[in-house]
Amino acid sequence: MSGEILYKCWMCGRSFSNKEIELIERISCPYCSSRVIVKIRKDVWKRVKAE
Numbered sequence: 016m017s018g019e020i021l022y023k024c025w026m027c028g029r030s031f032s033n034k035e036i037e038l039i040e041r042i043s044c045p046y047c048s049s050r051v052i053v054k055i056r057k058d059v060w061k062r063v064k065a066e
């Protein structure tokens with residue numbers, strides 16, 4: 016699953032994947048409906064942890 020992208024909501028601080036966003040068919044937080052979210056790539060997270 017290399018295409019999975021994680022997002023984090025700027026408002027409520029929850030993280031979710033692009034698959035969860037696909038369910039609601041738009042870019043917004045599935046928990047609080049905020050549209051202020053930041054993109055987090057999983058492989059970037061792994062690289063940071065490895066160092």
Ligand SMILES: [Zn+2]
Pocket residue numbers: 024025026027028029044045046047048049
């Ligand atoms: Zn939210």
